[in-house]
Amino acid sequence: MDHIRLATVWLGGCxxxxxxxxxLDEFLIxxxxxxxxxxxxxxxxxxxxxxxxxxxxxxxxANDEHLHQLALIRRNSRIVIAFGDCAVTGNVPSMxxxxxxxxxVLNRSYKEIADINPQIPSNDxxxxxxxxxxxxxxxxxxxxxxxxxxxxxxxxxxAAVEQLLAGQATGLSGSDLRFG
Amino acid sequence: xxxxxxxxxDQLISAREEQTVLEAAREAGISIPTLCELHGLGDxxxxxxxxxxxxxxxxxxxxxxxRVAEGMVVVTNSQRLQNYRRMIxxxxxxxxxxxxxxxVANGHCELQDxxxxxxxxxxxxxxxxxxxxxxxxxxxxxxxHNRCVLCMRCVRACxxxxxxxxxxxxxxxxxxxxxxxxKQPWGESQSCTSCGKCVLACPTGAIFRRGSTVSxxxxxxWQLDFIVTAREKKQWII
Ligand code: SF4
Ligand code: SF4
Ligand code: FES
Numbered sequence: 040m041d042h043i044r045l046a047t048v049w050l051g052g053c054x055x056x057x058x059x060x061x062x063l064d065e066f067l068i069x070x071x072x073x074x075x076x077x078x079x080x081x082x083x084x085x086x087x088x089x090x091x092x093x094x095x096x097x098x099x100x101a102n103d104e105h106l107h108q109l110a111l112i113r114r115n116s117r118i119v120i121a122f123g124d125c126a127v128t129g130n131v132p133s134m135x136x137x138x139x140x141x142x143x144v145l146n147r148s149y150k151e152i153a154d155i156n157p158q159i160p161s162n163d164x165x166x167x168x169x170x171x172x173x174x175x176x177x178x179x180x181x182x183x184x185x186x187x188x189x190x191x192x193x194x195x196x197x198a199a200v201e202q203l204l205a206g207q208a209t210g211l212s213g214s215d216l217r218f219g
Numbered sequence: 220x221x222x223x224x225x226x227x228x229d230q231l232i233s234a235r236e237e238q239t240v241l242e243a244a245r246e247a248g249i250s251i252p253t254l255c256e257l258h259g260l261g262d263x264x265x266x267x268x269x270x271x272x273x274x275x276x277x278x279x280x281x282x283x284x285x286r287v288a289e290g291m292v293v294v295t296n297s298q299r300l301q302n303y304r305r306m307i308x309x310x311x312x313x314x315x316x317x318x319x320x321x322x323v324a325n326g327h328c329e330l331q332d333x334x335x336x337x338x339x340x341x342x343x344x345x346x347x348x349x350x351x352x353x354x355x356x357x358x359x360x361x362x363x364h365n366r367c368v369l370c371m372r373c374v375r376a377c378x379x380x381x382x383x384x385x386x387x388x389x390x391x392x393x394x395x396x397x398x399x400x401x402k403q404p405w406g407e408s409q410s411c412t413s414c415g416k417c418v419l420a421c422p423t424g425a426i427f428r429r430g431s432t433v434s435x436x437x438x439x440x441w442q443l444d445f446i447v448t449a450r451e452k453k454q455w456i457i
Contacts, residue, residue, distance in 0.1 A: 121341065124319070124320055127340075127341050128312075128317075128318075128341070128342065128346075129346065130318060130320055131318060131320060131321060133318070133346070133348070134316070134318055134321075136316075136346070136348035137316060137348050137349060137350045137351070138350075172348070175341065175342075177341055177343075178345075182341070185340035185341045187340065187341075189319070189320030210340060211340065212338060213335060214335060216334060216335050216338065216339060216340050217319075217326075217331055217334070217335055218317075218319040218320070218331060218334065219319025219320045219322065219325040219326065219331065219434075
């Protein structure tokens with residue numbers, strides 16, 4: 040069998056899901072026999088490639104760069120997995136949504152509590168603009184499988200990955216669906 | 220004590236006439252998802268999770284407030300009911316701000332458990348993300364409206380078991396909120412006896428003991444049962 044072309048992406052999240060992925064420990068060695076990592080924050084690859092079999096997306100959709108990335112990811116991936124609570128629900132990054140817009144957050148972070156030089160960073164094309172509402176990824180693109188948890192445990196990630204390796208992404212069930 | 224015979228999920232069942240469909244089903248080992256129902260409190264049929272199909276009645280009926288009847292035929296788990304239950308749970312998640320990862324009830328929450336029971340892997344509805352208050356004015360307890368599902372268990376525990384009726388609900392629709400006294404801060408409530416029965420009753424992370432942090436809020440719900448049994452049967456047993 041050809042290697043499965045696997046990508047992992049880090050949007051608005053804390054990278055905890057990626058850390059949990061690394062907790063797969065020796066299963067990573069088995070996995071390395073079967074998959075080729077074609078894009079990941081832990082690999083030095085600059086552009087999201089074409090023809091990806093499976094993409095794990097960590098993180099919520101929090102800025103305009105995430106919107107561009109997701110469109111590209113969807114176009115180039117056969118299976119997209121919402122990886123962790125931020126991708127599945129918006130989770131902690133979405134706690135600013137009740138404030139209505141990004142401005143109160145930016146003001147608080149960059150002006151009110153700044154020691155020096157209080158100003159909101161803005162540099163068109165360099166610093167992505169925050170969206171007013173943080174959203175789960177299925178709000179933006181079609182998602183094929185949901186892998187909740189903050190972070191999902193290594194065992195839960197393994198359960199999902201094994202489904203993919205078996206070619207049967209039927210989805211998780213029972214206690215593997217618990218958020219948090 | 221009259222006995223009624225009915226059919227639940229193709230199973231022939233005998234029940235006492237004062238029993239509800241929910242009680243009869245449970246005795247027969249058939250589980251129906253519930254949220255607002257709590258043993259010892261009056262049933263109000265508020266959450267609609269326990270809806271069942273009753274042959275001959277076009278509308279779905281809440282099992283917790285429907286009495287058994289002779290010859291009744293009940294279905295508790297059709298595909299249609301499963302679809303509705305998942306919708307209800309998703310709508311509850313979408314209506315307030317449920318961030319399980321940072322919630323005091325994470326891992327001990329009846330709403331989370333329901334998510335698993337109905338197979339909810341994500342919420343299909345748009346999150347409303349309302350602005351909700353957290354009231355920490357009481358010296359021992361707190362209420363976080365972000366997590367409230369308006370099951371009114373606190374209202375009933377406080378009214379029916381403690382007899383204080385500190386809690387009630389004000390507003391309509393998505394603007395409804397549980398309140399203490401006449402919407403005063405809980406800590407200034409003159410009727411609250413600080414007994415903590417609402418803390419025992421709350422199914423989610425909405426009412427909690429102060430000082431609990433993420434996942435720490437576990438409840439000894441048997442204590443409510445204990446009090447109710449003592450009152451009803453005059454026996455201090457569990
Ligand atoms: S109340 Fe339950 S469902 Fe809501 S955030 Fe807390 S643990 Fe999650
Ligand atoms: S505070 Fe808790 S017990 Fe009271 S209505 Fe809300 S969820 Fe139910
Ligand atoms: S448990 Fe019956 S309506 Fe809530």
